[in-house]
Amino acid sequence: MQAVTLPTIGTDTAWRNAARALLAARTPPEDVLWHFGEAAPQLFDAAPIAPTDAPPIKVPASFVALADTVVWHSDPERFARLYALLWRLPHTPGLMTDRGDPGLARLRALEKNVQRCKHKMKAFVRFRDIGPPDLPRRRFAAWFEPTHHTVEPTAPFFAGRFADMDWMIATPDVTARFENGALSFAAGLPRPDLPEDATEELWGTYFCNIFNPARVKISAMTSEMPRKYWKNLPEAKHIHGLLAGAEARVREMQDKGPSLPPARAAKILQQLHAPALAQTLDELRARAEAENRTPLPNRGRIVLGEGPADARLMIVGEQPGDVEDQQGRPLVGPAGQLFDRVAQEAGLDRATAYVTNAVKRFGFTQRGKRRIHQAPERSDIEHARWWIDSEIRIVQPALILAMGATAAKMLTGNGTGILARRSRIEDTPAGPVFLTVHPSYLLRLPDPAQAQDATARFREDLAAVRALMAA
Amino acid sequence: MSKLSLDSKLAILSDAARYDASCASSGTTRRDSKDGKGLGSTEGSGICHAYAPDGRCISLLKILMTNFCIYDCAYCVNRVSSNTPRARFSVEEVVSLTIEFYRRNYIEGLFLSSGIIRSPDATMEDMVRIARTLREKHQFRGYIHLKTIPDAAPELIEQAGLYADRLSMNVELPTDASVQAYAPEKNPATIRRAMGEFRTRKEASTDRSHTGKRPPRFAPAGQSTQMIVGADLSTDATILGTATRLYGDYRLKRVYYSAFSPIPDAAAALPLIRPPLQREHRLYQADWLLRFYGFDLAEITGARADGNLDLEIDPKLAWALANRQHFPLDVNRAPREMLLRVPGFGTKTVGRILATRTHRTLRHDDLARMGAAMKKARAFITLTDWTPGALTDSANLRARFAPPPEQLSLF
Numbered sequence: 023m024q025a026v027t028l029p030t031i032g033t034d035t036a037w038r039n040a041a042r043a044l045l046a047a048r049t050p051p052e053d054v055l056w057h058f059g060e061a062a063p064q065l066f067d068a069a070p071i072a073p074t075d076a077p078p079i080k081v082p083a084s085f086v087a088l089a090d091t092v093v094w095h096s097d098p099e100r101f102a103r104l105y106a107l108l109w110r111l112p113h114t115p116g117l118m119t120d121r122g123d124p125g126l127a128r129l130r131a132l133e134k135n136v137q138r139c140k141h142k143m144k145a146f147v148r149f150r151d152i153g154p155p156d157l158p159r160r161r162f163a164a165w166f167e168p169t170h171h172t173v174e175p176t177a178p179f180f181a182g183r184f185a186d187m188d189w190m191i192a193t194p195d196v197t198a199r200f201e202n203g204a205l206s207f208a209a210g211l212p213r214p215d216l217p218e219d220a221t222e223e224l225w226g227t228y229f230c231n232i233f234n235p236a237r238v239k240i241s242a243m244t245s246e247m248p249r250k251y252w253k254n255l256p257e258a259k260h261i262h263g264l265l266a267g268a269e270a271r272v273r274e275m276q277d278k279g280p281s282l283p284p285a286r287a288a289k290i291l292q293q294l295h296a297p298a299l300a301q302t303l304d305e306l307r308a309r310a311e312a313e314n315r316t317p318l319p320n321r322g323r324i325v326l327g328e329g330p331a332d333a334r335l336m337i338v339g340e341q342p343g344d345v346e347d348q349q350g351r352p353l354v355g356p357a358g359q360l361f362d363r364v365a366q367e368a369g370l371d372r373a374t375a376y377v378t379n380a381v382k383r384f385g386f387t388q389r390g391k392r393r394i395h396q397a398p399e400r401s402d403i404e405h406a407r408w409w410i411d412s413e414i415r416i417v418q419p420a421l422i423l424a425m426g427a428t429a430a431k432m433l434t435g436n437g438t439g440i441l442a443r444r445s446r447i448e449d450t451p452a453g454p455v456f457l458t459v460h461p462s463y464l465l466r467l468p469d470p471a472q473a474q475d476a477t478a479r480f481r482e483d484l485a486a487v488r489a490l491m492a493a
Numbered sequence: 494m495s496k497l498s499l500d501s502k503l504a505i506l507s508d509a510a511r512y513d514a515s516c517a518s519s520g521t522t523r524r525d526s527k528d529g530k531g532l533g534s535t536e537g538s539g540i541c542h543a544y545a546p547d548g549r550c551i552s553l554l555k556i557l558m559t560n561f562c563i564y565d566c567a568y569c570v571n572r573v574s575s576n577t578p579r580a581r582f583s584v585e586e587v588v589s590l591t592i593e594f595y596r597r598n599y600i601e602g603l604f605l606s607s608g609i610i611r612s613p614d615a616t617m618e619d620m621v622r623i624a625r626t627l628r629e630k631h632q633f634r635g636y637i638h639l640k641t642i643p644d645a646a647p648e649l650i651e652q653a654g655l656y657a658d659r660l661s662m663n664v665e666l667p668t669d670a671s672v673q674a675y676a677p678e679k680n681p682a683t684i685r686r687a688m689g690e691f692r693t694r695k696e697a698s699t700d701r702s703h704t705g706k707r708p709p710r711f712a713p714a715g716q717s718t719q720m721i722v723g724a725d726l727s728t729d730a731t732i733l734g735t736a737t738r739l740y741g742d743y744r745l746k747r748v749y750y751s752a753f754s755p756i757p758d759a760a761a762a763l764p765l766i767r768p769p770l771q772r773e774h775r776l777y778q779a780d781w782l783l784r785f786y787g788f789d790l791a792e793i794t795g796a797r798a799d800g801n802l803d804l805e806i807d808p809k810l811a812w813a814l815a816n817r818q819h820f821p822l823d824v825n826r827a828p829r830e831m832l833l834r835v836p837g838f839g840t841k842t843v844g845r846i847l848a849t850r851t852h853r854t855l856r857h858d859d860l861a862r863m864g865a866a867m868k869k870a871r872a873f874i875t876l877t878d879w880t881p882g883a884l885t886d887s888a889n890l891r892a893r894f895a896p897p898p899e900q901l902s903l904f
Binding site: 115123124144146150151160179180181203225227229230232233234237238239240242243247255257268272276278279286287290291294 | 849
């Protein structure tokens, strides 16, 4: 009877050496007693295996891989079973590929256990930060209790992954250390007292919130994360609470039902669904021509603005009138002529500005042969928004002169109290907007003295704009 | 608004990310940091570091960069019309969370998704910046999965592919009509175009130049997508048909099926029902049969008139029961294609059968040791020491596998 004792560290090499010597000495499997660890019971003579210089044995590569894995299993019979298979190998062709063979099937099952244990160790080791934060290499430590002796075969994985930090994995039978790029193994430790790590709280928060209470599947969790690992997993302490509260959370969700959307939703969606603005004046003109082919009742054609596309000043009136509609140009009717005269007096050159209207179509009611001007309706203003937004986007003026309530409403969102707000700049999403009255207001004042005063104030406004543009 | 702590941001933004089924960290190139200059490694297969009580694995730190969103998709908890609390991570916060979690071995890497803020391009740019910071500044060699925004500029998606292992775009719902109805701001054609561009770029990244130089790797773990099951009225046949097309047209690595589950503050358009988990499970089984077992779409979905899969028994068993003329099968002689169709035989079992039967004939107990589920397989095979007799054609064969009938509640 031959007794062999294998060490807890370096078991794989020790088993291979022993097996090689035993096979060279032609020792049959039934005459070998295998022991693991230090204190081997010595019932029979433990004759040391004589080192032989027998020729190396040839085995299939798949056997070596199998043996190197199975030696780490906790089953006390593993070494004997491996040796028994090795003993049969030379006489049984095709043995390594025969999964129906009971001896191999059993070893493959052990191999699977070890592979799974290694995999779970890669997954479930949890490091804690133990070093002072100012060290060049950070330091971490973990306590782990594997089912099989998998620390040694799994440690290279951690060395390849966490190479820029020092770490230690302590287990009851072996401790792996990685310091300054060197991996070493020592005997096991009692469970060390690792300092608290604040990141564990964040991890717990993540674990709780990634859980979907509507789909509880406890068996799927426990089959992949068996309870035996829970005591060393910081997140496992939350599981009970999550499960206990899951049903109530789902019921609450269902009872609550749909709520009213927040105020910002409608605005965002409206912006999102708004048609894309035109990119060039040519595109805008083509679009206007296309729309003008179908006349609308009580509405004139689309009259676009005119002036340089890179103007620094944009002048916005109300809407085209009868004359503008006929000529297809903005601000050329009676009010336009008044504007031109006052602007000239104020020193403001209309030709350098981009002149346009807030609303693009002349709105009127037909009275006999005359078309009577109608104030734009809300729908006209909504329709016109795309046009004026496109024009602003293309011209990108430094200042916009808004004349009258409609232009003020369109550009600042508020068309009330123009007389109180005039002669001032208001900031808007489209840029600074200078407010003043519409020149047609001057034409409508019945009292000549009043009209003269108002025209003077209008002139002052235009002069102020000129000064702003010159500055 | 008061400033949110990192903890509350993490709570909001992981809560918002939980409806994405994908958490795979597999299929990428092997990397490690043995040179001591970086952090992290990847193997061929992924590692699931934890499991939540919903049975889903936690492999990656799955978070949204922000859950502010300008879109209004009915099934989504982050849609603009929802009253869910909102938050936004800074680039540094995402990077430091990823690195710190990774160092403690909590995760394999980062799965970053985002609501759409300002514009698709602006959102995608921020996501790419996070991936770039991880890879270049911190030499992070773990896994990165970016959810790409279909409307983003192609250059941004190109950059994303250089830093990430996997990119994904969700088709969300199986038909264009459903997308139109439930996610009006999303455009299925744009999503498909982006997937097509991805495929072209990925294939181009394997071509060497005339000097033999390899172009940089582009998303080595490929692309995946997700379809929500049970939110609209699509049948399983429609869903699997869409999936088959996606696999074929765009070489997707995975199509994920996600049972629609009630969300907080749900839209009125959708029912708050218990998520159809069993249906989801059957769809995955059918997906595997299509990809690895040589089944045809019509064979799987043709068993029932309504185009849905049988919820009580798995699709392979359902096929075998409906096509008993092929059985029983002689395991010692049958070709591989037929062995793969035996209920209870997986691809590994079939490989083992083929390897062993070249040396000797197989017996009943051999198959059990090879990992076959004999309880299912027994009725469909013959061996030297086993014959099913009349079992194969017996009328009550289905009843042996289906769960026992349940009496309906009287109340």
